[in-house]
Amino acid sequence: MYGAITGDIIGSIYEFENHKSKAFPLFSEASFFTDDTICTMAVIESLLDDVDPAITLRKWGAEFPDAGYGGMFGTWLRRPDMPPYNSYGNGAAMRVSPAGFLAYSLDEAIDLAIKVTAVTHDHPDGIAGAVATSSAIYLAYQGEDPSAIRLFISERFGYDMGQSVDEIRPWYEFDETCPGSVPQALTCALEATSYEDAIRNAISIGGDSDTVACIAGSLAEALFGMPSEIAAEAERRLYPSMKRLMERMYHDRGRQNPAKG
Template sequence: MLGAIAGDIIGSVYERDNTKTKNFLLFRAESRFTDDTVLTVAIADAILNRSDYTDSLKRYHQRFPHVGYGGTFNAWAGSSSREPYNSWGNGSAMRVSPVAYAFEDLAAVLQEAQRTAAVTHNHPEGIKGAQAVAAAIFWARTGCSKAEIKTSVESTFGYDLSKSLDEIRPTYRFDVSCQGSVPQAITAFLEATDFEDAIRNAVSIGGDSDTIACIAGSIAEAFYQGVPEPIKDEIIIRLDQRLYDVVEAFQAQYGV
């Protein structure tokens, strides 16, 4: 989960000011956590306390109301509605990482990923995006190679991972759909040499930088078995204590 948060914080300053290079300052004074982090922690909290996902998402929205939520989610979370809104956006994929650690077999991971997505993102693409990310993290943390993860994602979810980042980067633009950002985030992980490189890869293609880096970081953390201490230290400085308390509790419970 810290890998997702790291990607979010690092990518936060590049979402509206895209860079197309890997040579950028990892942390800046204005680097901050956004809705990606808050909703990831909301999912972790619900898993820890066996509470309802809808209740948890709405509660965290109330606690952290100004962190860059999408317009539709913002309206839903602030309303009395408990009905999903058929989103295919990447919000379902950015918040799913805790699921891959809390469940011990792929079938359970996929089922729970669907549950976390469907409370808002009940469109098939929204559910697929969440499941693909959760599965990639699960495969990474259980010892699969990158080649195996790539093949499994393509065969299970139908994503085309054949394009390299060098092919993607020149023409890639802002795209908040799962189908237009999840494959790119997975590719950023697949081409990486280490955790930091995965984040740099993700940010370097432009687009929805914090979310793409959040997704890539969530998979990279599992594959590289953690987040480097210097990056972790920068994350902790920038996290609200209430969020970090949940992260620590989740790590203690599930051995992350």
């Protein structure tokens, strides 16, 4: 979804130079997609074409080998015989948004999330991070109130969803695990007043900024939609193959592609 990919692009320049404020330019000439976007594309293709996600992840990884993959995942991409490696990194949640977008029920959102996650991130915390994100996105598209989604995530997954963005910001640090980034990212969206506000929340807490903004952005699009000018600016940085795949996904669900106005 453009919500996730735009968050990744905006957060790309802040990942290693955190900006603990909501005041910053959304885009610069250095803003570009990272592994979050590449893996999201792979998941979209897997679900649209009913292909093993291991195949599409390795296909897209081979096409974009220098996108900043984590160490173990990078090894997995290069080794077709390598099984899941018990990861609970936030890579599970950064790529899962199409599962919530394309699902026709909450059960399907959960099942699809597990399907596209377990090929690598088969640790229970990795699965939980992906399922929580996919479920939140699906519920938002069904019109559930942010407070109801927050309660569902807290009760279902045991995440601490009680802190505000202002309470998270002072102590939050770089954390690439699902337990240490998914609840914070979801909070950034659930507390927001718009798509842009969710992204500003996500960047402002610091940490693994591109992934936190990617996760927050995926939920924020489901909650608020997103301004076409922001989506179009993100689309400008994508390859033609990516644009075509995104258009297919929105068309598949009869939803307006926000990059097209």
